[in-house]
Amino acid sequence: MGAAISARGLVKTFGPTRALDGLDLEVATGEVHGFLGPNGSGKSTTIRVLLGLLRADAGEVEVLGSDPWRDAADLHRRLAYVAGDVELWPTLSGGEIIDLLGRLRGGLDERRRAELLERFQLDPTKKARTYSKGNRQKVALVAALASDVELYLLDEPTSGLDPLMEIEFQRAIREVTGNGSTVLLSSHILGEVEELCDRVSIIRQGRTVERGTLQELRHLTRTAVVAELSAQPAGFAELAGVHDLQIDGSTVRFSVDSVDLAPVLEHLARSGVRSLTSSPPTLEELFLRHYDASSSDGSS
């Protein structure tokens, strides 16, 4: 499978600010790719570069096989974009805006438009001025998801949606990927990412710091272990991958790098385990670890 998006070494500066600092991004055709990073890490800038709205100062970028800066108009026929903070024309109705954006993109699937309006419970006759944040978001989502395109660029598309609408959104994304489309999903909603994404890229300060499947990334984190032993705990500090060791009588608490789990478990077995609780790494920990610059040296 070819790459729907391929960006290497993207650099974009705004005056003294280096928004993108050698960012790499590979999104394979047909996958839902999670695009994660703390606020201000360059996610929206990247997406605008992918759209050809901004020109990268350095680096190479290819979207669906073409250069987004040079071929913006033709390329946009094949993709749909939803911003995280949708601004609409206050005097136009939601229905008019959906039709307009659909047409500007090259056409809407009528049946799908009607179905999505129903599913997202959006009243298309209201003027955009009167929509709440969530409803403005729905207008942009319906316009994007009702067009039959190869690539969806979604920049925190569900901000402001209620949980029911969030579920509808996830269903709709599965439908479009079921038809072979590719999705780049920037999001802070971890449940959404876990539910939808095949692979993720995590960026920080304009650089890609981690990428792979969630499965692979989990391996980079630690499992928390609490064990009660029959004897005084000994020898744990010498084991590779053990961190934050606390010994309280016969109880031992520590966290262990997932890759070093096997030898640690053997040591526990030899020490005579009476009880054992181990908590797998949560997504939150995974993200926190990558978002927080101070923990990037791995010593905490």
Place this chain on the structure above:
Amino acid sequence: MIHLTGTGPLARLVLRRDRVRLAVWVGAIALLTYTQVAGLKGLYPDRQSLAEAGQLVQDNAAFIAMAGPPVALDTLGGRTAFEISAFGMVLAALMNLFLVTRHLRGDEEAGRAELLRSTVVGRHASITAVLATALLADAVLGGLLFAVLIGTGLPAGGSAALAAGIAGVGLLFAGMAAVSSQVTEGTRAASGIAGVALAVSFVLRAIGDVGDGRLSWLSPLGWGQALRPYGGERWWVLALMAAALVALIWSAYRINSHRDLGAGIVPPRAGPARAEPGLLSPTGLAVRLHRGALAGWTLALLLAGVAYGSISGDVEDFVGDNETIADIMAQAGGDLVESFLSTTALVLAMIATAYSVQATLRMRSEEQAGRAEPVLAGALSRWRWAGSHLQVVVAGTLVVLAAAGLGTGVTYGLIDGDAGHVPRLLAASLVHAPAALVVVGVTVALYGFVPRFAVAGWALVAALFVMGFFGDILSLPEWFLELSPFHHVPSLPAEDVAVLPLVLLSVLAAALIGLGLAGLRRRDLQT
């Protein structure tokens, strides 16, 4: 009084946000006044020359319609008041109007007012804070104007009346805008209503001043001039202005205490569930976005044309047997009415150019508001997007100019009983289109390369206005006046059509627009 809690900090916020803007407005009005007085002093060194010049203006309906009633024109003060009061009052009114709508309705529309009102801030705090800021700005403006005027040696009484008139009219329009901000939900509409009120005031006083003066009493601008600075001041007019101001502010507070935050008096209507086919193209969207403003400007210029056209029949009566004017007209080789109509066409064309600049800057506001982004994420190039707006700008400029020419032509044709005036005056107005489009071109070029300076298009319109009508008084050098594109437009109907300058101006306009589009293609989209 509980409703006023938080007024102080809010007023400081308004001042903080607008300190540069207000300083520029106030400074520009004061500077313009100073240069005018200095220019007039140089132009008319003694009473004799003032009296002669006054004689000319005294009977010229075009000047009176533009400037105001001729009062004490044989004194430097009277001449100064005649030259600057209308222009100064309009500028002061615009300063106040924008200040108030931006902070009252603009903040509500953007949702910032909600954030503020969720804190310990009373219902009337923001309107009071904004009006207090307007009062402060107008007080500073009045004080500065007074200082400038007496600084040039003009009598204190008249200077106080002139300064008070300008600042007072400004304040009246702050009140007007406070009311219009209560009525509609949109900022644009709120400024629009107050702007129409200003235009109507101007037209009422123009007709009134040329006629028997009664209509001028219906206009705030007329009141400002009814103070008669340097010509036996009528101070009681200030009481009239104060009463009107109190009435306006009372209405604004009244509505404010009964309405919901964010709502106007006019409730929003539902829109269509589907877009009409006409909307579904970049041009369709552009037409939709521009049509409200275009309709407003078209109507305004049509009415202004009607107003000027209705006066033009009387121009000859003004001259009577004034030999001086007859001589001058004979020298110029034109007929008095025709030269009046040419001047009218130029005035209206410059107002039409203000429309063109506003419409051009719509691209900038679409981009800044983030609404260009979803459109440009569709399958269209930036050329096509900007082109769709510029199509409307060019067509709109022609429409607005045609409305002005039609208004003048039809009314004058009816008065004179000659339908031939309609095509002649239509042509006299439309002939300015290439010059107006050069201004559009400069604005587009700025927008393409340095978008944050695109608003300088407004400054250009103001500068061209000053160059066109005050160039002689300010004794600006001829080569400088020739920089104005309007300088090269043949003054129909007094002069004959000259094709070459029109072609050159059109080519220049097209080149500037092309340059701007090339710049837009190369730069980042700003959000």
